Amino acid sequence: MYIAPTAGAPMIFKTEVRAIAGLGLEGDRYALQLGSWKAKGETTHKKKRNVTLIALEDIRYSNSLMLPNHRYNSSETRRNFVTYGTNLTFLLGKEFSIGRVRLLAIEPSDPCDRPDKLCGKRGFEAAFERRGGLNCEILTSGLIRLNDPITM
Numbered sequence: 182m183y184i185a186p187t188a189g190a191p192m193i194f195k196t197e198v199r200a201i202a203g204l205g206l207e208g209d210r211y212a213l214q215l216g217s218w219k220a221k222g223e224t225t226h227k228k229k230r231n232v233t234l235i236a237l238e239d240i241r242y243s244n245s246l247m248l249p250n251h252r253y254n255s256s257e258t259r260r261n262f263v264t265y266g267t268n269l270t271f272l273l274g275k276e277f278s279i280g281r282v283r284l285l286a287i288e289p290s291d292p293c294d295r296p297d298k299l300c301g302k303r304g305f306e307a308a309f310e311r312r313g314g315l316n317c318e319i320l321t322s323g324l325i326r327l328n329d330p331i332t333m
Contacts, residue, residue, distance in 0.1 A: 182327060183256050183263075184209035189299055192256040196327040200282045200319045205231045206261060233290050235260040235314030236269050243308040251302045258305075259296055260314050267331045269315050276320065280329030283320040290314040 183192035184206050198206045205212030211230055235258050244252040255263045262279065272286040292309035296302070 182325065183261055185259070186210060186213070187215045189295075192259065194256065198325055200232070200279075200284075200321075200323055200325055202319050202322045203231065205319065206325075209261065230287075230316045231319040232262065232284070232317050233260040233314055234262045234264055234269060234286075234317060235290070236267065236312075237263050237265045239269075239309070239312035239314070243312050246308045247304050251304050253296060253300070253302070253305060257296055257300050257302075258309070258314070259299075260290065264331060272315060272331075275333065278332050280323070280325050281321075282323040282325050284317045285320055286315045286317050288316050290316045 182195045182198050184195060184198060185192050186208060188210050190210070198208075200206055201212055209232075211232065235255075237255070240253065240255060240258060240263070247253075269286070273289065274286060276283055276285050278284070289311075290313045292306045292313040294306050296305040
């Protein structure tokens with residue numbers, strides 16, 4: 182689990198974080214409305230992003246397409262939650278829980294060039310195409326702890 186206090190700030194690893202319905206994670210750029218993102222082709226911020234998820238399997242696969250010195254660790258993907266063993270595509274458009282917190286998977290999280298710029302690497306957008314994770318809305322507030330299960 183990761184948060185960043187402002188757009189472009191390094192991601193900070195957390196073992197627990199408070200989710201705030203309709204807003205984001207306590208202390209994170211999206212909850213503080215200090216994040217920076219747009220869907221591909223958009224010139225304005227149309228949809229609200231509370232949190233993002235990415236699968237560890239997708240990070241590993243995408244990294245296998247890259248040169249060793251251009252590979253991304255979990256925090257460098259700029260996603261809030263890194264899952265393991267969960268098919269994120271299956272969650273798209275559905276409600277689910279992380280621990281006791283309910284979320285709605287709104288749309289795929291399209292990769293962009295921001296991680297490249299912040300990490301001084303190249304190739305994130307191409308390597309993570311269709312593997313960038315999910316943008317989600319938080320439906321209920323509560324505490325999420327590291328290793329809380331994802332359930333339908």
